[in-house]
Amino acid sequence: FNLSKFVWDSEENSELKCEIQEAKPKLKYWLYRENSRHYHVFEPIETVLKNFNWERTEVDSSTSATIHYDWDLLWAFEYIRQIPLNYSKLKHYQRINHIPGNVHLVLKSYMATNTDLKYVPKAFTDIEELTEYANKHPEKRFVEKFKANRGVSLKKVSEMNLTDTNNIYEDYFAQEYVEDPFLINGHKFDLNIFVVITSVDPLRVYYYGKTYHLRFCSKPYDPNNFDDVDTYAISDSHIPGIQFPFVETLINNSYSAKDAVHTYLKGKGLDPQIVDDQIEDCIRKIILMKEPKFIQAIKATSGAHGKNHFFEFVRFDFILDSKLQLYLMEVNMSPNLIPYKSVGYKTIFDNVAFNVLSLVGFEGSLNGSRVRNVLNDDLFCQKDCLTVLPEMCLKKPCNESCDNSECDLCFNCMDEFIIEDLKLAYYEHMRIGDFVRVIPPSNESMMSDRSYFTGLSYKNDLYARWCLEMCKTFNLSKFIWDSEENSELKCEIQEARPKLKYWLYRKNSRHYHVFKTIETVLKNFNWERTEVDSSTSATIHYDWDLLWAFEHSGSIPLNYSKLKHYQRINHIPGNVHLESMMRDRSYFTGLSYKNDLYARWCLEMCKSNRHFS
Known part of the structure; x- marks a missing residue:
């Protein structure tokens, strides 16, 4: 199941659209990157925010005195400790896309050397400790990695230079090499999962389950030759997952990269659930381990509203060995969503960005923003x-x-x-x-x-x-923006919006009170009631969006051929009640072809881990 965002945009209504957007109050976002020439990394996030009708604001972050706080979201590429913020000035709704203390999760050397977990290969920053361990385990091999940047090479311990100059972009650490990797058509690959931490204390953590982000080594894996790094490490010359032939074949047939991996595993007689269970277990355990560091760092900021200002969007990079044991290579802060190697990634990354911002609460302008109204809605x-x-x-x-x-x-x-x-x-x-x-x-x-x-x-x-x-x-209810604080502004916005129209139909017009609840909600949605003379088919007009009838719609002399694509009616001709097909397979007995097809599709969607229910 794919969620996308409605944008009212037709040439016919473009002028009116502009007028309405100008009337809406706009939430503001601030994009921060130390090197202002590289703002293109924010493109997918900014695309979604603009569709939400947000407005970008500029902030002079050279000193704490020059920073203003007229913004709702700060999206920073680097660590926020580099920004001289006064956290005590933050308002309750202001959010920042990094959690203080995230260095313990996203800095490769910190994460690898301070995480005792079966999913994390043992790592070293001290050459003496490495040498001692290597002597005890002569069968193991090691890779030398930059502490922060990409860069991996398989080396002998005697050749390694584990420097500690306090420059994480030039210093190295060592980590056990994962032998006998799982291959797809002879190539080693990594499997990347997008993760959002929306809260600490308590932790609320989610991962993007719709698909995997895959990267393949540009050359086939050769267990007898490690002279060429492109055979065993994901370098700049890697093959994007959606362009790898086996994966591309499934994507061209409307499946996802996740479907491709699952299909390959099943073809080898392996259970894909083993992989997904380990992914969840690793993400869960490592973030639970790091939470105390987050809490400690958040407390040190003395933020006006503490932990509620912060969330984190990261990417976990995994590999598998031939026995399907999962290993975590690193956790990327500010994962790159620019489809620089394949334009096919654009729709995928835009969907990721949309899902992230919706989950955190940045659904729209002031009236639609959960973070603005959480205290009073x-x-x-x-x-x-x-x-x-x-x-x-x-x-x-x-x-x-x-x-x-x-x-x-x-x-x-x-x-x-x-x-x-x-x-x-x-x-x-x-x-x-x-x-x-x-x-x-x-x-x-x-x-x-x-x-x-x-x-x-x-x-x-x-x-x-x-x-x-x-x-x-569990109780499902509908969000309606309605607070005394914003009531005047709400009225101004509602007057500027085009209104959808509903028609209430009951044979006996004296009994319209049966529609009271439905009408209350529609009015809060800023819908407008329209009257329709339904005495004959000739007197009925079709300037409405919803017909809500008490009786069967068959009693209304509608000309269904005149209906526009968006018009909806609250009764299905020949409407029936359907029992749950999961509990009672008798539902399938005597079904028409299309009903049977749709029911089976729903069942398969549940199996494919898209949480379609």
Whole structure:
């Protein structure tokens, strides 16, 4: 399932579109890169923000005194510690795309040498420690890597120069070489996964599950010849995944790179789920390990609203060995979304950028921005969207006191900060798009394997238990921007917008009160009611977008051939109720060809990990 953004854009309405956009209040973004000549790296992010009707603002970041704070989003390419921000001046809605302390995750040498995890090959910055380890393990080989930049070469330990000049762009470290890599058609490759950390304490982490980003070595792998780095390392001359022949064949037939890898594995008699399970497990465990460093660094910023200012978008780069053991090579901060090697990546990267910005809450201009309105929009997320365990919270001791630990999921016992976290979690669930939640794990995973809860911090444990309970009581509601603070501005914007029209039909016009709930929501969506004389087919006009009828639409003398593509009617001719085909296979008995085809497609979409349900 692919989520895309509606942009009203036709020549016929272009002039009106401009007038409406000018009337809308605009959120502002600031793009920061130390070298201003390289702003092209922001292109996909900026494309989406402009489609959201955001406005770019310039900021003089030469000193703390020259920085202004009239912006909603700072998107920086480098570490934010290089920017002389005064975090105490930040407003509650201002967001920054890096988490303080992220160096412990994204700097290759830090991550590799300070992470005791089966997915991370052992690494060294000290030549004496490396030599001692190599002598104990003569069967192992090592690669020399830059601490920050790309650059890998297989060397003997005696040839390595593990410098420490405090220049991460020139210093090296060493890491175990992963022997016997898994190959596709004779080529070594890496498998890249985009990840978003939307919160720490508690952690909320998601990965882009729609596809893999693949890169192949430009030359076939040769286990007997390591003189040519292009046979065993991903260099600048690598082959983009979507141009690798086997993958390209599937992509040309409308499948994804992920489908291609899964198909190849199945062809070898291997289970692709082994790979996906390891990807989730590695992402989860390594970010949980680094969270204390994030919390410590965030506290040091003395930000006005603490952790809520920060999120992180990164890319995990993995490789597989021939036994499908997964290994993490590095975590890229500010992953490059520029399709410089293949224009085919543009739509993929634009979709990634759109999903990231939607998940974090930057859906549109002021009225559509979750981060602007999270503290006061009770229409999208009401209290009953967050409450769980009524059978416990309404009884003793929880209904009398919050002193008992069992009451910590009771809404009345939660402090405002936890409630705000749960609101944001609820929003993210509603706008998850092509992302998959990895922290906490899926509810099915937590229910089948309770080991996730071992050693969790209080807030991570609380959030995971809340997710499990929400699975039992989940309530879907619709976001409507409606706060007293912005009511005047809201009216101005609504007056400038073109209005969609609805027609309410009931035979007995005295009983229009049955439409009260539907009409309340449509009016909050700024729709306009239109009257239609339905006495004959000749008197009916078709200047409406939605017909909501109480009776069967067959009782209305409509000329269906006059309907425009966007007009919708709330009844299906011959409408029937469909039982769940997952629970009851009898649904398929006697189905028409198209209904059977669509039902089977839905089932297969669920299997392909696109969370189509």
